[in-house]
Amino acid sequence: MTYYTSAHWGIRLAERDDDGRVTLRVHPGDADPNPIGLDQLEDGVQKVRVRRPAVRKSWLEQGPGAALEKRGHEPFVEVSWERALDLAAAEIDRVRKTHGNGSIFGGSYGWSSAGRFHHAQSQVHRFLNAAGGYVRHENSYSLGAARVLLPHIVAPMPYIMANHTSWDVMRDHTQFLLCFGGVPWKNAQISAGGILRHHLRPGMEAMREAGIRMVNIGPVGDNLENDAAEWVPSRPNTDTAVILAMAWVLLDEGLEDRAFLDRYATGFDRFAAYVRGEADGTPKTPDWAEVISAVPAGTIAQLARDAAAQRTMLNMSWSLQRASHGEQPLWALVALASMLGQIGLPGGGFGFGYGAANTLGSNEGLLPGPTLPQGKNAVTDYIPVARIADMLLNPGGTYRYNGEDRTYADIRLIYWAGGNPWHHHQDLNRLEKAWQKPETVIVNEQYWTPTAKHADIVFPATIPPERDDIGFSTREGHLVAMQQIVPPLAEARDDYDIFTELSRRLDCEETFTEGMDSAAWLRKLYEGNRGVLAKRGIEIPPYDEFREIGLIDFVAEKAPVVMLEEFRADPERKPLSTPSGRIEIFSETIHGFGLEDCPGHPVWLEPEEWLGSPGKASEGWLHLLSDQPERKLHSQLDAGAHSRANKHEGREQVHVNPADAAARGLAEGDVVELTNDRGACLAAVHLNDRLMPGVARLSTGAWYDPDETGRDRHGNPNVLTLDRGTSSLAQGSVAQTCLVRITGPLNVPPCDTAFDLPRIEGEEEN
Numbered sequence: 001m002t003y004y005t006s007a008h009w010g011i012r013l014a015e016r017d018d019d020g021r022v023t024l025r026v027h028p029g030d031a032d033p034n035p036i037g038l039d040q041l042e043d044g045v046q047k048v049r050v051r052r053p054a055v056r057k058s059w060l061e062q063g064p065g066a067a068l069e070k071r072g073h074e075p076f077v078e079v080s081w082e083r084a085l086d087l088a089a090a091e092i093d094r095v096r097k098t099h100g101n102g103s104i105f106g107g108s109y110g111w112s113s114a115g116r117f118h119h120a121q122s123q124v125h126r127f128l129n130a131a132g133g134y135v136r137h138e139n140s141y142s143l144g145a146a147r148v149l150l151p152h153i154v155a156p157m158p159y160i161m162a163n164h165t166s167w168d169v170m171r172d173h174t175q176f177l178l179c180f181g182g183v184p185w186k187n188a189q190i191s192a193g194g195i196l197r198h199h200l201r202p203g204m205e206a207m208r209e210a211g212i213r214m215v216n217i218g219p220v221g222d223n224l225e226n227d228a229a230e231w232v233p234s235r236p237n238t239d240t241a242v243i244l245a246m247a248w249v250l251l252d253e254g255l256e257d258r259a260f261l262d263r264y265a266t267g268f269d270r271f272a273a274y275v276r277g278e279a280d281g282t283p284k285t286p287d288w289a290e291v292i293s294a295v296p297a298g299t300i301a302q303l304a305r306d307a308a309a310q311r312t313m314l315n316m317s318w319s320l321q322r323a324s325h326g327e328q329p330l331w332a333l334v335a336l337a338s339m340l341g342q343i344g345l346p347g348g349g350f351g352f353g354y355g356a357a358n359t360l361g362s363n364e365g366l367l368p369g370p371t372l373p374q375g376k377n378a379v380t381d382y383i384p385v386a387r388i389a390d391m392l393l394n395p396g397g398t399y400r401y402n403g404e405d406r407t408y409a410d411i412r413l414i415y416w417a418g419g420n421p422w423h424h425h426q427d428l429n430r431l432e433k434a435w436q437k438p439e440t441v442i443v444n445e446q447y448w449t450p451t452a453k454h455a456d457i458v459f460p461a462t463i464p465p466e467r468d469d470i471g472f473s474t475r476e477g478h479l480v481a482m483q484q485i486v487p488p489l490a491e492a493r494d495d496y497d498i499f500t501e502l503s504r505r506l507d508c509e510e511t512f513t514e515g516m517d518s519a520a521w522l523r524k525l526y527e528g529n530r531g532v533l534a535k536r537g538i539e540i541p542p543y544d545e546f547r548e549i550g551l552i553d554f555v556a557e558k559a560p561v562v563m564l565e566e567f568r569a570d571p572e573r574k575p576l577s578t579p580s581g582r583i584e585i586f587s588e589t590i591h592g593f594g595l596e597d598c599p600g601h602p603v604w605l606e607p608e609e610w611l612g613s614p615g616k617a618s619e620g621w622l623h624l625l626s627d628q629p630e631r632k633l634h635s636q637l638d639a640g641a642h643s644r645a646n647k648h649e650g651r652e653q654v655h656v657n658p659a660d661a662a663a664r665g666l667a668e669g670d671v672v673e674l675t676n677d678r679g680a681c682l683a684a685v686h687l688n689d690r691l692m693p694g695v696a697r698l699s700t701g702a703w704y705d706p707d708e709t710g711r712d713r714h715g716n717p718n719v720l721t722l723d724r725g726t727s728s729l730a731q732g733s734v735a736q737t738c739l740v741r742i743t744g745p746l747n748v749p750p751c752d753t754a755f756d757l758p759r760i761e762g763e764e765e766n
């Protein structure tokens with residue numbers, strides 16, 4: 001028998017042999033499949049599953065708030081489901097009655113299931129809403145700066161995300177693809193909600209065959225999928241300066257498209273005055289930018305002329321806005337694209353994130369899909385997602401966000417389902433302190449992740465191959481009937497069933513379940529979506545037939561996409577949703593917020609720490625990039641064979657330029673310590689001459705594994721990263737702004753502790 005399952009890395013076929021053993025395979029209809037997750041059911045991964053409900057020992061013995069400094073570092077006691085559910089429900093009830101629902105943090109950020117019903121984040125939000133509400137989060141780690149900035153200046157991120165000019169259009173029309181941060185294939189392996197067909201490699205290959213010139217400006221030379229591409233090394237976090245200097249050249253040589261700027265943009269003159277240096281006495285010339293970025297002035301000037309002379313697509317990686325003042329490079333890019341005047345033309349304008357996920361550049365249909373309604377939240381309070389440690393450490397503290405003065409809640413209880421803050425948050429030693437503030441932490445997890453280990457009550461959750469679901473993602477061309485392939489491991493339960501039991505104990509079962517079990521919900525969500533699609537003239541079979549055929553391919557809905565085409569065609573009748581209806585190169589709204597760290601138009605502001613800080617480079621500091629890992633999705637399946645094969649003696653590899661390694665007496669495979677004021681971790685050296693000297697690269701995803709001193713043994717860059725907001729406009733994560741020292745070689749044993757289970761004791765009978 002063949003069944004389907006699905007994950008953010010792609011649709012998988014499951015085959016069961018005569019002995020009942022299940023093998024996962026990639027989908028044969030995918031031209032460029034990847035092997036992520038094929039090891040999901042293997043022993044190495046199953047070994048780190050949570051098998052039974054567990055409670056932190058001191059919490060169980062002494063109650064909420066006990067021995068908080070031990071959270072994350074003490075044994076668990078396994079208890080029955082009844083006992084664990086009773087304890088959790090009673091604690092949620094105590095907290096909501098004593099402190100109010102505004103003291104429950106249920107933000108629960110993270111990339112849980114591709115299945116649209118068993119999506120843990122949607123489940124926990126629906127449950128907490130039913131139970132009276134919770135403090136939520138806004139935005140994402142991915143796009144913290146962009147999601148706040150873009151609606152002010154051009155269009156909301158969901159529009160931008162879903163309407164990138166497609167690969168086929170670029171192949172036919174683009175002449176020059178100029179990238180900041182590349183178009184990395186490794187990241188386009190995934191898409192939130194799953195993938196039927198991967199588009200990046202075939203798309204880039206077709207562009208290469210069409211002879212389209214490609215240039216990547218950035219610290220890393222191997223993240224443009226094209227051997228013929230040119231690499232212009234630049235210091236991390238300095239792209240804004242390069243873009244401003246390109247703008248200066250266009251102005252200086254009269255190459256800006258005045259007609260476009262007049263008709264489609266506002267505020268260009270104020271920006272131009274800044275670029276010329278009329279405002280601050282510093283013209284943003286290529287010579288000025290060379291000192292900041294290390295890109296030769298002549299190269300900057302020529303790239304500006306080349307961009308103006310032909311059909312040019314500018315692309316910027318999402319990572320650039322995950323940095324100190326991350327609003328600026330993106331705003332500057334939109335300003336530069338406006339000066340080139342090709343926005344809305346086939347193959348021209350700007351892209352923001354080609355290579356960040358499969359969706360960007362897809363020509364699959366923009367279709368609605370099934371989603372679990374989350375109900376109504378009676379609590380209005382929220383935080384920008386990456387401000388979690390700030391909130392926990394400063395209850396009642398104030399901060400600015402998108403023009404508002406806001407106050408942090410006083411959080412007593414955290415509920416997390418479907419995320420891993422010990423993967424995603426910056427400055428983990430700071431998070432360690434913050435995490436000791438709430439009296440109780442409840443986590444639903446499939447695996448004994450560091451987050452599960454940092455909980456008081458852990459509920460074991462099922463994985464997608466253990467449950468039926470519906471896989472869908474817009475512009476990914478499919479609806480897939482995800483099947484239960486194997487029974488739940490040990491005592492694992494679906495998140496939905498866990499929340500059903502809790503809601504019964506909290507007198508909100510009817511609100512949470514509406515009287516339905518999972519099977520009934522799946523049918524309802526599918527049939528509802530079938531009706532919506534039918535109104536658009538798209539017929540799909542009834543639910544039972546869908547479950548039998550397994551996969552619906554929307555290949556007929558494919559059509560070329562040109563971003564902002566309608567706006568260009570008729571800006572009066574199809575204005576943008578910005579206050580002026582046009583592209584805001586100067587934003588009165590943002591200007592009106594009066595923020596020093598994000599004024600009314602794009603500007604160069606020094607990052608909080610960078611290679612240009614006085615003395616830093618000469619003192620041997622390196623800029624650490626912590627990019628997305630090639631062999632996994634964040635921290636997921638880090639224990640699997642595919643991820644482990646890229647580790648050296650059980651550790652993550654830090655890429656360094658051979659010159660930097662030689663200067664420190666380091667060779668391939670040496671174990672080194674990466675340190676700064678915030679923390680330390682170990683990693684194994686990998687020499688890479690496609691990395692700019694002065695820059696190191698340690699991909700994220702290694703499970704946090706601190707020794708007694710707090711030094712991470714496994715190679716998790718987030719013990720080093722900076723926990724600050726991009727600016728008081730967006731308060732996004734600044735993971736890519738980070739200086740470190742690298743020393744070694746160290747004589748230490750291989751890392752074999754990262755996937756250890758916590759100490760688990762059986763419950764005493766009495």
Ligand SMILES: Nc1nc2c(c(=O)[nH]1)N[C@H]1C(S)=C(S)[C@@H](COP(=O)(O)OP(=O)(O)OC[C@H]3O[C@@H](n4cnc5c(=O)[nH]c(N)nc54)[C@H](O)[C@@H]3O)O[C@H]1N2
Nearest residue numbers: 110111113120141142418419420424444626634635636735
């Ligand atoms: N230094 C640095 N840090 C970064 C970044 C960076 O570039 N550099 N990038 C940031 C970005 S963009 C992101 S999106 C975040 C990602 O951060 P996360 O999304 O938090 O990372 P994941 O490892 O995907 O965590 C998902 C967790 O959900 C669990 N899970 C999956 N499915 C289910 C389910 O059905 N039920 C339950 N209960 N649990 C489930 C998984 O086991 C896993 O532990 O990291 C951020 N952190």
Ligand SMILES: Nc1nc2c(c(=O)[nH]1)N[C@H]1C(S)=C(S)[C@@H](COP(=O)(O)OP(=O)(O)OC[C@H]3O[C@@H](n4cnc5c(=O)[nH]c(N)nc54)[C@H](O)[C@@H]3O)O[C@H]1N2
Nearest residue numbers: 142180181187218220236237317318319356627628633634
């Ligand atoms: N395989 C895999 N794919 C993923 C993910 C994963 O975990 N694994 N995560 C997904 C998620 S949640 C997200 S948000 C996206 C993120 O997508 P991105 O944000 O694009 O991903 P990164 O890998 O952090 O960065 C891409 C490249 O940007 C470059 N870069 C970093 N800093 C700078 C800079 O200052 N200037 C310039 N010019 N270049 C710079 C680096 O060379 C880096 O390789 O990826 C998604 N795709």
Ligand SMILES: [Mo]
Nearest residue numbers: 140141142143
């Ligand atoms: Mo992300």
